[in-house]
Every structure is written in structure tokens, then in C-alpha cells.
Amino acid sequence: MSFIQIKDVSFVYPNEFTAVHKISASIEKGEKLAIVGQNGAGKTTTVKMMNGLLKPTKGDIEIDGLNTKDYTTAQISRHVGYVFQNPDDQIFHSDVYSEIAYGPKTIGLSDDEISSRVYSVAELVGIDGFLDENPYNLPFSTRKFVTIACVLVMDVDVVILDEPTAGQDHVGMVQISKLIDYLQKKNKTVITITHDMEFVVNNFERVIVMANKQIIADKNKREIFWDNNVIEESNIKQPYISELANDMNMGNRILSIDEFVEHVFSNKKEGATV
Numbered sequence: 001m002s003f004i005q006i007k008d009v010s011f012v013y014p015n016e017f018t019a020v021h022k023i024s025a026s027i028e029k030g031e032k033l034a035i036v037g038q039n040g041a042g043k044t045t046t047v048k049m050m051n052g053l054l055k056p057t058k059g060d061i062e063i064d065g066l067n068t069k070d071y072t073t074a075q076i077s078r079h080v081g082y083v084f085q086n087p088d089d090q091i092f093h094s095d096v097y098s099e100i101a102y103g104p105k106t107i108g109l110s111d112d113e114i115s116s117r118v119y120s121v122a123e124l125v126g127i128d129g130f131l132d133e134n135p136y137n138l139p140f141s142t143r144k145f146v147t148i149a150c151v152l153v154m155d156v157d158v159v160i161l162d163e164p165t166a167g168q169d170h171v172g173m174v175q176i177s178k179l180i181d182y183l184q185k186k187n188k189t190v191i192t193i194t195h196d197m198e199f200v201v202n203n204f205e206r207v208i209v210m211a212n213k214q215i216i217a218d219k220n221k222r223e224i225f226w227d228n229n230v231i232e233e234s235n236i237k238q239p240y241i242s243e244l245a246n247d248m249n250m251g252n253r254i255l256s257i258d259e260f261v262e263h264v265f266s267n268k269k270e271g272a273t274v
């Protein structure tokens with residue numbers, strides 16, 4: 001049985017709006033994947049159901065055999081951590097240390113254990129110099145790392161990142177990529193919602209595409225980004241280099257600059273024009 005099982009799940013908000021309709025997927029321990037799709041496709045609703053913030057209206061989600069309907073959000077979130085799209089929806093303490101320490105305190109860890117965990121995750125995400133600061137005096141991009149630290153400090157099995165690259169500069173992007181690699185090495189499952197297709201290509205193999213409340217594709221990134229039907233139906237963008245290769249009729253399912261250059265040079269050797 002897979003670590004996360006999403007079984008024929010639908011979700012209807014209290015105002016009777018259906019945000020997710022009959023989706024199914026299986027995700028393994030230690031796997032990393034990206035969820036993409038246009039605004040309103042149902043991505044955030046789906047991941048909020050994975051960490052128990054929302055419970056499916058129909059169908060079931062099981063995390064390591066636990067049906068989220070049978071447990072409180074607090075219980076599920078000990079296994080699945082969700083980093084909100086907007087850090088300001090998550091932060092409520094007046095200093096970074098207390099913000100990160102809050103989760104471990106609620107589960108009754110000792111002060112020494114809490115302190116050791118807080119310093120270690122703060123260093124990991126590069127915010128150890130800001131532990132005494134008010135989070136709201138820090139830039140948005142740094143506040144996002146504060147919220148990532150709040151999830152990592154709980155040592156959860158599954159880390160869900162909602163739009164982690166939004167508002168990040170190149171240094172922040174590199175930091176997030178390194179973090180994903182680190183989590184994978186620790187056999188954590190990493191699920192990322194993103195509109196940043198270059199980030200997807202550089203960090204993930206498996207991609208789930210959502211459109212109109214449903215999962216319309218769940219496969220390897222190369223198959224996704226070179227499937228015209230999926231691109232059209234979901235309104236996602238191909239990575240820039242793939243778009244260029246497409247416009248130049250290269251027909252080689254290119255996803256990276258390296259692949260593009262290799263294709264151009266190998267064709268030159270053979271005497272072709274591209």
C-alpha cells in the first residue's frame with residue numbers, strides 16, 4: 001500500500017462550491033512530485049486535504065494507513081506538514097524563535113529538544129541569524145523560510161510546499177532546491193504546488209496536472225510538457241526552452257538548455273541547419 005492514498009476524493013466548500021471532483025492518486029514515502037495547474041484548479045484544496053486541514057466530502061485520504069477522517073488536523077499534521085502559499089497566513093508569533101518552537105511545544109517536547117531542533121532547522125534554511133527578530137520585520141522571502149522551518153521542526157514524513165519559489169530571488173531558489181534534495185535524502189515525501197515550470201523541470205520527475213477540479217495527468221515531466229492535449233486543457237506553460245524548441249520544430253522533447261545545446265551541436269555535426 002502506498003504511503004499516501006487519495007481515493008476517489010471530492011471536496012465541496014460550505015458555500016456548495018465543488019473545488020475538487022473525484023481525484024485519485026498514490027504517493028510513496030520518499031517520493032517528490034510537483035502539482036501544477038491554473039489558478040482555481042483545486043491544487044491547494046487537494047493538499048489541505050492531505051494534511052487534514054480539510055476533510056474530503058466524498059472519498060478517502062489515507063496517510064500511512066490512517067484515514068484523515070478518523071483523526072484531528074493536529075494528529076494528521078504530525079505526519080504531513082503544509083507550508084502555506086502566503087507566510088502571513090501561518091505566522092502569529094512576535095519573534096522567529098517562538099514561531100518555530102510553537103509546534104514542538106504543543107507536542108510536549110522538552111525545552112532542550114525544542115532548542116536543539118529550532119537551531120538546527122533555522123541553520124538548515126538559512127535563518128539562524130534572525131531568531132530574535134519579529135518575522136514581520138523580515139522580507140517576504142525570508143518569512144517564507146520561517147514557515148518552512150516551522151514545518152521541518154516537526155520532523156514530519158511529508159512536506160508540502162505551496163508556491164515555495166514565489167517572491168524568491170536566485171539565491172532563495174537555489175536554497176529551496178537544496179532543501180528538497182536534503183529532504184529526499186532523509187526519505188521524506190516532498191509535494192510542491194507551483195506555477196514555476198522551470199522550477200518543476202529542475203527539481204522533479206513526477207508531475208500531477210490539475211484542471212477543472214480534476215487530475216488530468218500524472219506522469220513524467222517530459223511526457224507532461226510535450227503533451228499538447230494536457231498543455232491546452234490545463235493552460236500550463238511549457239518551460240521556455242521547450243517552447244523555443246517547439247517553435248523551431250526540433251521535435252526532440254527538449255526540457256533543458258543542456259539538451260537544447262546538445263541537440264543543436266549534434267545536428268550541426270550531421271550538417272543540418274538546427
Ligand SMILES: Nc1ncnc2c1ncn2[C@@H]1O[C@H](COP(=O)(O)OP(=O)(O)OP(=O)(O)O)[C@@H](O)[C@H]1O
Nearest residue numbers: 013014015017019038039040041042043044045046
Ligand atoms: N473557502 C472557500 N470557500 C469557497 N470556495 C473556495 C474556498 N477556497 C477556495 N475556493 C475555491 O475553490 C477553487 C479551488 O481553489 P484552490 O485554492 O484549491 O485552487 P488552486 O488550484 O490552488 O489555485 P491557485 O493556483 O490560485 O492557488 C477556486 O475556485 C476557489 O475560489
